[in-house]
Amino acid sequence: MYADRINSLPPYLFATIDRARQDAIKKGVDVINLSIGDPDMPTPPHIVEAMRRSVGDPARHRYPSYEGMLSFRTAAAKWYKKTMKIDIDPESEVLTLIGSKEGIAHIPLAFLNPGDVSLVPDPGYPVYNIGSILADGKPFKMPLLAENDFLPDLDAIPKDVANKAKIMFLNYPNNPTSATATTKFFEEVVDFAHENDILVIHDNAYSEMTYDGYKAPSFLSTSGAMDIGIEMHSLSKTYNMTGWRLGFAVGNKDILAGLGKVKTNVDSGAFEAVQDAGIAALSGSQDCVRDMNLIYKERRDALITGLNELGMDVKPPKATFYVWVKVKGKSLDFTKMLLEKSGIVATPGVGFGEYGEGYIRFALTQSVERINEAVGRMRKLRIE
Ligand SMILES: Cc1ncc(COP(=O)(O)O)c(C=O)c1O
Structure with missing residues (x-):
């Protein structure tokens, strides 16, 4: 069946x-x-209140725009500038997601032809692997080992696999190992991606959940990353909003356009009242x-x-x-x-x-x- x-x-x-x-x-x-x-x-109450106000507005009850409200994407770009010190164009370099899981699951559909390889961390959030399988791709596991501080060993990826790979998923701060990435590692990833013509999808769902003065870097702050990569963000963990289903992707505009094309054909965007709540979260007090x-x-x-x-x-x-x-x-x-x-x-x-x-x-x-x-x-x- x-x-x-x-x-x-x-x-x-x-x-x-x-x-x-x-x-x-x-x-x-x-x-x-x-x-x-x-x-x-x-x-937090100010986010709930923003939703309460917005949900009563009939203008919010209609189909949202596919790429997300410009006001939400602008709030995301400003948040990015403030937290990551990176300039993002809200028109072309931000895409609203119905939670980052949705973006992760859909991106292989935009970039994998049947049999193409995706590089996925193992252990890892299961959707990198499963999204690749659903797109008829062939996930190749990059082991995250304690002796490598739970970072993949890029030199251990066989040359023929790297040649066939179209996308690589990464996630730091990491679920499940809670490992963090160094900027040196991100630089190696950018070099590897350029050499092998691979797109990098960095899942940064836990960027704000940090302790003891640690600041998680954005992958996009690595020189050359904007040419080959995007970063997925989620409001779920940062603002206790798992049930609301809201996230966004930022980065290379051609990669985002590919993801946007899939999304235009399979979903109709995030409820605008939820995006208004997202604006309150991203632009309000942190x-x-x-x-x-x-x-x-x-x-x-x-x-x-x-x-x-x-x-x-x-x-x-x-x-x-x-x-x-x-x-x-x-x-x-x-x-x-x-x-x-x-x-x-x-x-x-x-x-x-x-x-x-x-x-x-x-x-x-x-x-x-x-x-x-x-x-x-x-x-x-x-x-x-
Ligand atoms: C690493 C990672 N990425 C993405 C997600 C999905 O988050 P969202 O609620 O934005 O879909 C999770 C949720 O647990 C996660 O752990």
Whole structure:
């Protein structure tokens, strides 16, 4: 009944984990869910209020423009200038997305012919791989290994693969490893992309979720990056807006035009009232972002201290709300044991690709009290 491309999709492990979580809740277990990358705090009130005002305006009830309202794209360009110090033309170098997942899933349709290679990080956000498969492309996994600080080794990509590759996905600050990229690495990527005629899609969904004074660089600030790349941004994590579905892509205008052409034919843009809320988020006070980062930092420190006391060797991440932990044995067995014996849900690293095996991911989407409770339960298990 299903097309080969659907049959060839890897099993969606996260759905299985969620079922196990729900079964545990039904049995009355006090589950502590540290698996989900969805902020537990509400969208800041000034953003909600902007939506409330906009939704009553009948002009907002019609089909939006395909590329997004110019006012939203202008707010995105100004935000980019302020946070990344890069000049962006709102008319041609910004495209509104219905969440960045949508842009990531659609971009292979614009640039891969059947059999063309896309370079995808492993472990990685699953949509790079799946979007490539849905476009009949051939994803080639770039392992993210601890010994390389979870950056892909570009020299390890075989020459014939690089020749056949059309696009490369990257994501720093990284989900799931929480690694960050150096500007030197981005320079190597730009050289590699120019040499091999590859387009770079940098997913910067966690650019603002940073700690201890760390500032995540934009890929586009690398010399030559604008010629070969775009960057995807999301309002989801920065402003606790996962449910609203709003993001944007910036960068090379020809790449954006390709993505825009796909989108024009498959969707009809983001609800304009949501874009108005997005304008409030991007152009309003950024204190809410700072405040949320302080909360995540406190949670990070509670979890890291707890895990290290349990004998695990975990370094505090400089960015993202994920903690990537090496465990003994298979990651799925470990997370099953955690849920069954202590009611804690974590994500097995193998769900992000074969090179995620041997790790689990905790998300800092619970209060310090619940994180401490989780650490206490793990202590009873004598995990290390
Ligand atoms: C690395 C990464 N990129 C993109 C997304 C998708 O975000 P959005 O809500 O903008 O679709 C996520 C969500 O978890 C993510 O982790």
